[in-house]
Amino acid sequence: MKKIKLITCLVLLLAAVHLQAQDNALEKNSHYTGASATKKQYKAIYQLDQNDPHIIEKTFRNINNALSDPRLTGKLQVELVAFSGGTNAYLKNSNYGEDLKKLVEKGVIVAQCNNTLQERNISRDSLYNFIAIVPSGNGELIIREQEGWTIIKP
Amino acid sequence: MKKIKLITCLVLLLAAVHLQAQDNALEKNSHYTGASATKKQYKAIYQLDQNDPHIIEKTFRNINNALSDPRLTGKLQVELVAFSGGTNAYLKNSNYGEDLKKLVEKGVIVAQCNNTLQERNISRDSLYNFIAIVPSGNGELIIREQEGWTIIKP
Amino acid sequence: MKKIKLITCLVLLLAAVHLQAQDNALEKNSHYTGASATKKQYKAIYQLDQNDPHIIEKTFRNINNALSDPRLTGKLQVELVAFSGGTNAYLKNSNYGEDLKKLVEKGVIVAQCNNTLQERNISRDSLYNFIAIVPSGNGELIIREQEGWTIIKP
Numbered sequence: 001m002k003k004i005k006l007i008t009c010l011v012l013l014l015a016a017v018h019l020q021a022q023d024n025a026l027e028k029n030s031h032y033t034g035a036s037a038t039k040k041q042y043k044a045i046y047q048l049d050q051n052d053p054h055i056i057e058k059t060f061r062n063i064n065n066a067l068s069d070p071r072l073t074g075k076l077q078v079e080l081v082a083f084s085g086g087t088n089a090y091l092k093n094s095n096y097g098e099d100l101k102k103l104v105e106k107g108v109i110v111a112q113c114n115n116t117l118q119e120r121n122i123s124r125d126s127l128y129n130f131i132a133i134v135p136s137g138n139g140e141l142i143i144r145e146q147e148g149w150t151i152i153k154p
Numbered sequence: 155m156k157k158i159k160l161i162t163c164l165v166l167l168l169a170a171v172h173l174q175a176q177d178n179a180l181e182k183n184s185h186y187t188g189a190s191a192t193k194k195q196y197k198a199i200y201q202l203d204q205n206d207p208h209i210i211e212k213t214f215r216n217i218n219n220a221l222s223d224p225r226l227t228g229k230l231q232v233e234l235v236a237f238s239g240g241t242n243a244y245l246k247n248s249n250y251g252e253d254l255k256k257l258v259e260k261g262v263i264v265a266q267c268n269n270t271l272q273e274r275n276i277s278r279d280s281l282y283n284f285i286a287i288v289p290s291g292n293g294e295l296i297i298r299e300q301e302g303w304t305i306i307k308p
Numbered sequence: 309m310k311k312i313k314l315i316t317c318l319v320l321l322l323a324a325v326h327l328q329a330q331d332n333a334l335e336k337n338s339h340y341t342g343a344s345a346t347k348k349q350y351k352a353i354y355q356l357d358q359n360d361p362h363i364i365e366k367t368f369r370n371i372n373n374a375l376s377d378p379r380l381t382g383k384l385q386v387e388l389v390a391f392s393g394g395t396n397a398y399l400k401n402s403n404y405g406e407d408l409k410k411l412v413e414k415g416v417i418v419a420q421c422n423n424t425l426q427e428r429n430i431s432r433d434s435l436y437n438f439i440a441i442v443p444s445g446n447g448e449l450i451i452r453e454q455e456g457w458t459i460i461k462p
Contacts, residue, residue, distance in 0.1 A: 022259055026284035029258045032265060034288030035297040044296045049366075049462065058203075058238055062292050065237075065269045069293030076296070083373075084366055084462075104337045105330055111340060115373045130334035134342030138370050138460060139377030142352045142384070143343040145458040150299040152292060153307055153461055154203065154238075176413055180438035183412045186419060188442030189451040198450045212357075212392055216446050219391075219423045223447030230450070304453040306446065307461055308357065308392075 037071040043149040044078050047141060051085030059154040060099045066152075067106060078103075079144065083113030083137030087120065090127045097128055104130060113137030191225040197303040198232050201295060205239030213308040214253050220306075221260060232257075233298065237267030237291030241274065244281045251282055258284060267291030345379040351457040352386050355449060359393030367462040368407050374460075375414060386411075387452065391421030391445030395428065398435045405436055412438060421445030 044066060048059050063078055080103065082090055089096045090112055104110055111132040117124065124133065134140045141151050198220060202213050217232055234257065236244055243250045244266055258264055265286040271278065278287065288294045295305050352374060356367050371386055388411065390398055397404045398420055412418055419440040425432065432441065442448045449459050 022255070025258050025261075026255065029264055029286050030284045032263055032286035032288075034265070034286075034294055035301060037293075037297050039300055042296050042300055044292075047460075061238075061273075065267075065290045066292035066296060069269075069290040071289060071297060072293050084370075101330070101334065104333050107333075109340055110337055111342070113373075115377075119369075130338045132337050132340035132342075134340075135379060136373045136377040138352075138374035139345075139380050140342055141460060142350050142374060142458045143345050143379060146347055146350055146456070147343060148300070150296045150305070151458065151460070152201075152295060152305070176409070179412050179415075180409065183418055183440055184438045186417055186440035186442075188419070188440075188448055189455060191447075191451050193454055196450050196454055198446075215427075216392075219421075219444045220446035220450060223423075223444040225443060225451060226447050302454070304450045304459065306355075306449060306459070 034071065037075065040075065042072055042076045043144075043147075044076065045141060045144045045149045045151055046078065046080045047137070047151060047153040048080060048082040048086035048089060049084040049137070049153075051088040055154060056086070056089045056096060060096075060103070062152065062154045063103060063108060067108075077107065079109040079111060079140075079149070081111045081113065081134065081137045081140050083116045087112060087116050087122065087127075090131050091122075092126060092128055100128060101130070111140065113140070188225065191229065194229065196226055196230045197298075197301075198230065199295060199298045199303045199305055200232065200234045201291070201305060201307040202234060202236040202240035202243060203238040203291070203307075205242040209308060210240070210243045210250060214250075214257070216306065216308045217257060217262060221262075231261065233263040233265060233294075233303070235265045235267065235288065235291045235294050237270045241266060241270050241276065241281075244285050245276075246280060246282055254282060255284070265291075265294065267294070342379065345383065348383065350380055350384045351452075351455075352384065353449060353452045353457045353459055354386065354388045355445070355459060355461040356388060356390040356394035356397060357392040357445070357461075359396040363462060364394070364397045364404065368404075368411070370460065370462045371411060371416060375416075385415070387417040387419060387448075387457070389419045389421065389442065389445045389448050391424045395420060395424050395430065395435075398439050399430075400434060400436055408436060409438070419445075419448065421448070 046063055100110055111134045113136050114133050115136045145151050200217055254264055265288045267290050268287050269290045299305050354367055354371055408418055419442045421444050422441050423444045453459050
């Protein structure tokens with residue numbers, strides 16, 4: 001009988017220790033408040049490759065949220081590159097002209113993949129005339145990341 | 155006639171050489187067994203920004219697969235950051251409480267974008283109380299990547 | 309009356325200055341022609357994790373566009389790693405055998421996540437026999453990025 005009592009006690013103790021460890025991990029997680037921005041400059045390139053109004057509007061929201069993150073204020077340079085279906089956001093008859101202009105005025109580079117224009121037979125003139133043209137969207141992402149930019153796909 | 159025979163022979167030879175080169179490339183590819191993990195530590199931040207059960211569950215599977223990759227065992231630190239539609243996975247009435255707790259117990263930082271809470275008028279209290287809050291999900295991705303973390307979007 | 313005229317003039321002047329600044333920003337953006345590739349070598353790993361013909365075909369197009377970007381010609385090494393639903397592109401009964409062979413012949417590493425094969429009970433033999441197998445797709449992405457490769461998710 002004494003042995004059984006001892007074993008029961010030990011099992012209960014171990015269970016309590018495990019629960020305490022769980023609680024500690026959860027407690028510790030809840031106190032995390034985000035990474036600190038210790039660098040002088042940050043650079044991010046946003047990939048817009050879907051013709052979906054939810055994704056297009058999310059992309060604008062994402063960029064604006066990054067630019068106004070208190071950790072990054074005044075330290076963040078942004079480029080937006082469209083290719084594949086994302087190109088539709090730049091067409092003159094899209095509804096996004098004002099959103100795009102506001103991004104450019106905030107210093108965001110707004111660029112379009114030339115390959116997509118050729119593949120889809122879209123003329124340069126059907127895009128807002130302030131849009132920049134780059135040889136390929138994928139090349140732009142690869143070169144930028146290896147220059148230290150972060151790729152974000154909303 | 156001699157000339158024609160010679161040309162036919164050459165063409166067949168070149169075709170054979172080309173097929174051999176093809177076969178060699180395919181054979182060589184089949185022998186690749188994955189990159190070697192030569193660094194002491196690896197860090198990855200997972201982006202959860204869609205309210206889609208398939209994507210949410212895939213994200214948990216992806217993180218668990220990375221943590222149990224034999225090349226990375228004991229060397230990989232992970233953060234999961236939710237924003238936009240991904241926030242729904244953290245709501246107390248979601249079905250993901252146990253999955254999220256298990257991630258935290260494995261050392262994964264589980265964090266939520268504060269901008270999304272404000273934009274969607276979601277109170278801190280409607281999320282599991284162990285969730286960490288960061289100023290913006292996009293800022294977190296950008297700062298982390300420039301600290302050497304890898305961004306993965308499932 | 310003189311004061312009112314003066315204020316009106318000032319307001320009009322400020323508005324004109326603001327419009328000029330807007331125009332300058334838009335004009336400057338339109339002249340951007342893409343980042344310059346100053347490095348000797350570039351490496352990109354493409355993530356294929358959806359069983360969606362549009363995404364699979366977009367992935368092939370994206371890789372080919374990157375390889376033929378004039379800034380990257382002869383400087384770009386590419387790997388394609390499939391996991392989750394992306395695995396279907398490698399099944400012998402898919403329609404993608406020729407596209408995949410062409411990638412391998414261009415020097416692209418074409419690899420499959422072993423975890424997905426186990427989770428979905430897919431035998432090695434049901435994939436094209438030239439496909440490489442890596443322990444996990446997520447591990448491969450993380451290790452590659454920390455070796456200097458750029459992750460692209462089409």
